Amino acid sequence: MIRSLIRLVPADARGRLTTYVVLSLISVILRAASALLLVPLLVALFSPHPADAWPWVGALTAVTAGGWVIDMTLARIGFGIGFTLADTTQHAMANRLTETPLRWFTADNTATARQAIAASAPDLVGFVANLLSPFLGALLLPAAITVGLFLVSWPVGVAAAIALPFMLGALAASQRLVRTADAADAAAHSALTERLVEFARTQQALRASRRVTAARSQTGEAIGAVRGATQRLLLFQIPGQLLFSVASQIALILLAGTITTLTLRGDLGAPAAVALTIVMVRFLEPFTVLADLSGAMESSRGLLDRLNIVTSAPLDTAATGRPVPGGESHAPRIEFRSVGFGYGDTEVLRDVSFTLEPATTTAVVGPSGSGKSTILSLIAGLHTPLRGQILVDGTDITELDVEARRALVSVVFQHPYLFDGTIADNIRVGHPDAGDDTMHRAMALARVDDIVERLPDGALSKVGEAGTALSGGERQRVSIARALVKPAGVLLIDEATSALDTENEASITQAISDDPHQRTRVIIAHRLDAIRNADQVLFVDGGVIVEQGAIDELTTLGGRFAEFWRQQQTSAGWQIAADAPGRV
Structure with missing residues (x-):
């Protein structure tokens, strides 16, 4: 999906996109740091010298304030990239379609072009500004926390390193279960759109042939197909949700068991154990965010794919640019x-x-x-x-x-x-x-x-x-x-x-x-x-x-x-x- 987005970004906006990615990484690092700083802060606070916690409070404040500034900058840049994408892709599609061979305009490609043009502007702006930042943050934050845990408590870091690919794999598997049903659902909705347009345009003929009700026309069949595809999509979501839920519980047990074992052995004090428990929650929380965003991201992936289909449609046979002999106004042989x-x-x-x-x-x-x-x-x-x-x-x-x-x-x-x-x-x-x-x-x-x-x-x-x-x-x-x-x-x-x-x-x-x-x-x-x-x-x-x-x-x-x-x-x-x- 990221590759599809990069292909759509115009050359003069690539610099802003690079800045956006770099700032997203910095934002993730700062959020991971804010979670990990709780460990030394709580340890110092419950030590014989509680005043030693003040430097950690200052560091936590600086990191949090820096994260706010970065996030506001990201939002501004994201909206700018989104509006640039919306403008350039619509112009690119319009220009491309005027140079595309007519044989490309099959029923499927025409429906794809119609959907891409109709939905591109608001969806692209919303995707970059409201979806991409939370998605990148949720995807990278557990990895950043895992790296930081090796510096705080390497056994907990090992447990997080085991849980990280396990959770991502479960999330990917659950999405794979849904993707096929989602593609069928999208195809059914695309067909329904075409039938509804046809149904509206052919009212004169339908009324003359007494087939005016949707149920007695091809529109009724398309509505039935959409209903069936939606039901299958919902059914396929159930095993995916169960798989992700089981993986989350296993990861929770692994991390909690590791912290408990270290505490009982005396390798961790109570304040550090409490702080690491909070960090564990921060480690697992992004996976829930990823699961919540997966539906919207899948829709955005479909939009980006449709945009790339239209903007990469074949062009007419390349001409050498030779002028018409005798000019365009003369009667040729x-x-x-x-x-x-x-x-x-x-x-x-x-x-x-x-x-x-x-x-x-x-x-x-x-x-x-x-x-x-x-x-x-x-x-x-x-x-x-x-x-x-x-x-x-x-x-x-x-x-x-x-x-x-x-x-x-x-x-x-x-x-x-x-x-x-x-x-x-x-x-x-x-x-x-x-x-x-x-x-x-x-x-x-x-x-x-x-x-x-x-x-x-x-x-x-x-x-x-x-x-x-x-x-x-x-x-x-x-x-x-x-x-x-x-x-x-x-x-x-x-x-x-x-x-x-x-x-x-x-x-x-x-x-x-x-x-x-x-x-x-x-x-x-x-x-x-x-x-x-x-x-x-x-x-x-x-x-x-x-x-x-x-x-x-x-x-x-x-x-x-x-x-x-x-x-x-x-x-x-x-x-x-x-x-x-x-x-x-």
Whole structure:
């Protein structure tokens, strides 16, 4: 756990951490000394010359006062380190996650990141300031007292040296019994958190399917799993507590028996025996503190582990920092060479090769799950190929500067996400430095101006969290404007008009074509109007390109795309006819 803490401490705070550790050691030594000074003090007090006790009283006072000063300094430094850790780790996690490959964001890793970010600040401050000092003190104080006992009464020191590893071993064994159950309990609570978030977000669907009660959903199963894991955790604590209790009693008997034997043999006087009994209590007391702190320390250990998982998450393939040839705003030539990619053990693309000529429009069509969106993700740099190459104007995309690569591409997702702000704010996300003229042109192209004209606050109208104040079609229009306002040389469109009616789809498709910015466009669509003006078509099925060419070529070929085109034309002519008179 200490190693996990050290890895999180920034370099400029390592000096303070070293000072903290050194002062903690001094504090332990002073507390051990204050306990051991009772032996000569009581011996002198009950000697024929009680006044000889005054120097020992002075020494005890000085040691105690020094301990107070050290402890106050430790508290101040601890809070400073805690706040520094809280600030730096949150920034480190935020920066790390923006550079982590999307494949890292599994359900488990996403839950770990959410818990680490949500709990890191208060828990880190509390851990360093309120837990670490008592824990280090309780861990080191018995050892310091043991060393001092050899100077006061070596037989008692030997007894303490035997009891020390015995007690620490019993404490470690009891914690080991609990750790497995605690990990299962933490996993169950993590799953419950995910299910509760999902339960809150899917109320509309749950109510429509009459599964609104938690007991009738996956949330109920997660609650049951948490209850079982908590019960197992409590049950596993019982043998650990018994083991530690038995070890404490054995250590007490060993120390008390040693002191009693020495007293009966005349090797210890009554005052020294009483003082050593007090020291014995001070020797055993920290183990109780360690047992009491063990639960909180285990939770802190879990927090530190989660923080280290996030801050050490893998980074995207290291780029050489090469700029994009021709700049980010020009329409590049993009080439796939035998590209292969998959998620986990599932292969999605196999030996995919094609070329996108500059300033052309390419339509990617095919059945669901064929790999269309994955092609767009690879072009956007959201993933890197497992095999093969993606070249941008002849340069491998993995060799390009990360920021330049991101500036090169603008994306319209099938399910756009809008941030809780105004319509204008959400559009400017694509290009924060865009001028008013650029903004208005993008809004007009995406037909967002139709939306803002009917809203009382116009472009300053709030869209709500995730854009809930707008309809699905309106959210897609805003996302299209956000993509068009960005001066990127590549425009990727993933079912951008799926939530629009036929008339609006046609107008948006025409608007994208009318975009004055020269771009290399790639469009995924299932409707004719969206791809009718494409320069070439890639028909993808099963992770491979089965047909490739211009629309006229493929329709003449009479293959998979021709069948798709025929079905689309047929469905486009469907009409709902009124029933004949007299029919029901």
